[in-house]
Amino acid sequence: MLRLQNQDRLLQASASQPPELQKEDLASSSQEYQSAQASLIRSFQGKFDKFVVPCVVASGDTKDRKGTEMLSFSPHKTLYLELWCPAVAPSIVVTSDKGKTVINFGDIAAEKGTVKGWGPILTPSLTLGPQLEYSMLNPDGPFVLLNPTMRLPSGETQVLDLSFSPRESILAQETLDIITKKGTLSLALMGTGVASTITCSIEGDVLNMGYVIARESVSLGFKLQNNSLLPIKFSMQLDSLSSRSRDQHRLPQFLASPDQRTEVVGTQNYSGQSVFSVVPVKGIMEPGKAQDFTVTFSPDHESLYFSDRLQVVLFEKKVSHCILLKGAAREHMMFVEGGDPLDVPVESLTMIPAFDLEHREGEPSEGGEPREAEELKPILVTLDYAQLDPDTQAPPATRELQVGCIRTTQLSAKKHQCLQTVEFSMDNIVALQHKGFTIEPSKGSVERGQTKAISISWMPPIDFDPDHPLVASALLQLRGDVKETYKVLFVAQVVTGP
DSSP states (O other): OHHHHHHHHHHHHHHHSOGGGSOOOOOTTSHHHHHHHHHHHHHOOOEEEEEEEEEEEEESOOTTOOTTTTOEEEEEEEEEEEEEEEEOOOSSEEOSGGGOOEEEEEEEETTTOEEEEEEEEEOOSOSSOOBOEEOOOOTTSSEEESOOOSBOOTTOEEEEEEEEOOSSSOEEEEEEEEEETTEEEEEEEEEEEEOOOEEESSGGGEEEEEEEETTOOEEEEEEEEEOSSSOEEEEEEEHHHHSHHHHTTSOOGGGSOGGGOOOOOOBOOTTSSOSEEEEOOEEEEOTTOEEEEEEEEOOSSOEEEEEEEEEEEETTTEEEEEEEEEEEEESSSEEEEESBOOSOSOOOSSOOOOOOHHHHHTOOOTTSOOOOOOOEEEEEEEEEEEOOOTTSOOOOEEEEEEEEEOOOOOBOTTTOSBOOEEEEEEOOHHHHHHTTEEEEOSEEEEETTOEEEEEEEEOOOTTOOTTSOEEEEEEEEEESSSEEEEEEEEEEEEEOOO
C-alpha cells in the first residue's frame, strides 16, 4: 500500500513539472552526456545514503492464495535491514576532452611521431594526494609515457605527455593504467602508423653532372613524388657540409688502404664553397604531389673526382634516399674517358702549374729556343681475349674510349668566337692493324655538348705468343681551344681459363 501511494505522488509531481524540466533522453556516447558527466564528477563532494528495508515473516496457508490474502503479518515478526550507501568521487579523474579516457592519435607518418599532452588529470579533494603507479607499456611499442608523476597533490592537476612514434604501417592500441590505492584510471591509447612513401626520378640514385669548364656551372633537375596520404616534411643534406667537423681529424683517404675508403665526399672547391648545391633545401610535400629539385655543379678548378652525397631526410629522422653526386671539370673544352684507372680518386690541394697555350701547341719561345716536349697524358687500355673452347673462335675483345666536347660560353683566344667542335685523330693505325687491333673511327669531330665513342677491338694474330701479352701504343690528338695529346698504351692477352 505504501509503494502504491508513493508511485501516485511521483506521478502527480511529474505531471506538475514544467516541460523544460522534463528528463531528456541522451545517449551515453553523446558529447552533451559526457560533458555533463565529467562536470558532475569534478564537482561531486560525496554523499551518504541510508536505506531501511523491512523484512517480515507472514503466517497462514499459502495454498491457493491470491496476493497477500490469507496471510497474517505481525510487527513482532519484522526484521529491519539498514543499507548504508556512501558515494565518493574517484581518486583521479580526467578533466580534459570532456573526461574521455580514450586518446586517438589518428594517422601519423611512420617516421614522424607525435606527442600529445593528455589531461590534465585531477585529484579530487582528499586529505593526502594519492601515490601514483603506472602499468607497463610495451617497451618495443610505439607508445611512450614521457613524464610519469609519482605523486599528485590533492586538488591539483598534471598534464601527461604521451608519445606515439610508429616505425611502420600499423594499427596500434594499448592500455595505460594509472593505479592508486583507491582505484585505477584506465586510458586507452590508439593510433595508426602510415608509411611515408616517396619515389625519386633518378634511376640508380646516381646523378652524374658530367663535364663542365672550371669556374662555370651546370644544373640538373630531378623530382620526388609523395605517394602517401599524409604531408611529408623533408630536408636535403650534403655530406660535405654535415660531416666536416666529424671528419676533420681522420686520416686522408690516400693514406688508408683501399678497403677502408668508404667516404663518398670527393674533391671540393679550393674556395671552401660547396661544389654542389641543391634547392629547395627543406619544405613540405603534400599528399600525391611532386617536388622539383635543382642540383648545381660549380667547380672552381680542374679535377675528375668531384663527388658528394645528397641525403633526403624525412621529418628530421629517416633518410629515405641517398643520391650520389658526381662531376668533372677541365680547364679546356675537350676530354677523353675510358681505359684503366692509373691514379687514385683523391687529389692533393696543391696547385699544379698548368702549361700555357703556347707550350701546349709546341710553339718556339721568344728567344727562338725550342720549348720542352709536349706533355703526353697516358691512357691504358687492356683487352682480354677469352678463348674458352680451342675449337671455336671467340668474338674479339672490345673496349671503348669516349671523346667529348664540353658545352661552354668561353670564346676562342684566336678566333674570338664561341668554339663549337673538337677534332680528334689517332696515328699508327696500320701498325695496330698488323697486331690485330681495329680502331673505329680513327679520326673525326665532336659537336659541343656531345661525345663520340672510339671502338677498340682485338683478335690475336697468327704469330701471337700466348705466354706473353702483346703491347702496342698510339698517339691520340685532340684539337679544340688548345691541342692535347694522349699516349694510348694497348695491352692485349689471351685468357683460356674460366
